[in-house]
Amino acid sequence: MIATPLTTDLYQLTMMAGYFVQGRHERATASFELFVRRLPPHRNYLIAAGAASLVRYLERLSFSDDDIAWLRRSDALANVPNGFFDYLREFRFSGDLWAVPEGTPVFAHEPIVRITAPIAQAQLVETAALAFVTFQTAIASKASRIVAAAAGRPIMEFGARRAHGLEAALFAARAAYLAGAAGTSFVEAGRRFGIPLSGTMAHSWIMSAPSEAQAFADYCRLFGERSALLLDTYDTVAAARLVVASGLKPAAVRLDSGDLASLSRQVRHVLDAGGLSSTQILASGDLDEFSIAALLDAGSPIDGFGVGTRLVTSEDAPALGGVYKLVEIEERGAARRVVKTSEGKTTWPGRKQVWRVMPGGCAVRDVVSFADESPVADAVPLLVETMHQGRSTDVDSSLEAARDRCRRLVAELPQAVRTVGEETPYQVDPSAAVAAAIPDERTG
């Protein structure tokens, strides 16, 4: 991970210098909340992800001599007093971080992360906090829909090649697994995160061989019953007949192009007639939740799906409009809740908690209260203290825990909210106290 303190926007550094000159950089304590103003099209919920990356980043955040030397030379900080650079030399993140645990379904207006820290610290980390959380949340949210559409059949994440670089591929694989994908093809993600690996063969394996039959036979000789043979290099159904004629017993075959509904039926028929009824059919090729649902609605005999591009880029909503907004500032012992009243971008002031109201174990609505309000009846709080004074707390941040949490908490959402084809809003209300503090929206 690129984890220098310069992975930030220039204005964070100029504002830090400004706070320093004002003498408020460590004396004013700021609370910022990270949330989305609205859900992207088709999404009824988001799956929170990225807090683990953020915590690791914050724990390690410090300025090296090189970083400081480079900043001193930069035009943008030309008039900044020397004392500021001395401050950077001692800089560490010493704040508190509250986060919705990874894997938790969240909605618009709900803080996913809240940071309370000296204002210069809280300002510096905005860019990284948003980049980690909005990207990983976007991918986990898309993955959750795809997993739901597959209705119990495994989804394999095959998208590394179309991700936004190799680091994005790594965290997309993690987010997909967290949200219920069964595995990934990306080997580095398997190594770093313990995600089960999955793979078949590429067309090049077939095309480089003297014949398709030879390619199949050589692969099965080496990989035996784990082999998954790719059928569509030349003619899918003919390739299925070739598999039967060869006497090979592959675990699976993969279809990667053409009319997958029709081809899967034809291939199933050929395999069954040839005594390969236990050979599974995997499908891939520009799939997403909509095409998977359509294939299954059509009764396609497909046992698992490889999903790439549209998953790892969250193609129909590649960016969440996540924002990181100042909600409260405490100076000289006095706390002040703040709001922005920009047209269409009004914020909810104050440090907040999210309550999921669950009478009888099923979520019915959420309430966003101030952090210091009394608990909401029949509700569980979602934000958990994840860093205290710059150190990670003992919250279980493992990927497997997040994956279990996701499965459990998605199942507790109302059925209509989890249904892929319907846009069903879930109710999120401000508490009475928060509602009273929200200014009227400016309309221009």
Add this chain to the structure above:
Amino acid sequence: MIATPLTTDLYQLTMMAGYFVQGRHERATASFELFVRRLPPHRNYLIAAGAASLVRYLERLSFSDDDIAWLRRSDALANVPNGFFDYLREFRFSGDLWAVPEGTPVFAHEPIVRITAPIAQAQLVETAALAFVTFQTAIASKASRIVAAAAGRPIMEFGARRAHGLEAALFAARAAYLAGAAGTSFVEAGRRFGIPLSGTMAHSWIMSAPSEAQAFADYCRLFGERSALLLDTYDTVAAARLVVASGLKPAAVRLDSGDLASLSRQVRHVLDAGGLSSTQILASGDLDEFSIAALLDAGSPIDGFGVGTRLVTSEDAPALGGVYKLVEIEERGAARRVVKTSEGKTTWPGRKQVWRVMPGGCAVRDVVSFADESPVADAVPLLVETMHQGRSTDVDSSLEAARDRCRRLVAELPQAVRTVGEETPYQVDPSAAVAAAIPDERTG
């Protein structure tokens, strides 16, 4: 950059093991070409980017003892002979790489990168090659459109927070600058790539201050005439009046919400009437080429644009459907061109060159020939040998050179192709020899 040899798909490693067992891993020489089958919606051309990252990756590619130990333990390679792991220990990329220089406009069917290497090597690097080139090309292509729409006004890339992680933010900033953006807000990109940095202030600077007037005054005191003041925290036009009343002389003001066409006119009027006619107006807030063109068509007095989310994610086409296809294989002295005939995915066989036909200095069409065909009349070849036997050649791979090239070569495209609002196809023809070798498209 994450640059381990495990940043690949599992099947690349299983196929490598297969080639090893066949005895062909280093004896068969494969040529793969990376290209897109079709342009995304609205795009009339792409801007090639990512080759510099790929070359750096290939030069450093080797398996550490840890990498090999991990692979030996993996279930997926359980039956693979020991000799394969010994081979990995000595593995280096020793192939040739031909690439369209970064910044060059390219079209569908045109190889952007061609790798010719022992088949196991060429296979391993597919995932990284696609991830680098398709991502960076997607962003550069989007940026080129946004720069065109701004019609000479500077575009600042402000999107790090919405990129797919911090590495993606870094390479998105590079791709945007390459395609003509004037600068970036992402400090690490400024440091690593020498891109000019730009920034203003966030709403939190205003909200955390005792008053908006105090926030403006404190910022200008520190940053003087370079200051760009953000006007829309509470009321944009009132803030413009405040600037005038304050006597401050900021370089610019920024509008980040609301009806930018109307607000920019009102703010211009207030500034001009207050003697601040040299203070520029910058606009930001979910902008893209369409909204920028609309603002300028409406005569909005905006002097520069900050563009974030929609640029760094290429939001309307976040993934190029780039593929990396085997086109030729040479074994025992005999070369064989290969094709795939999958439905809708037929490839053009053989190692190819792209010729841009430019009678009189303006591009009129491209011809894709075999690499060993004679030059096309009035045309320049686009693919350049960028690595030879595993080493980078002396091709100028600097970012500034790529940026100059982009500006020059985009200007040589037909006017209609460079026009943002029109979908105008540019003609790309296979040479007669290539056309004769393309199989009829299977139609299912």
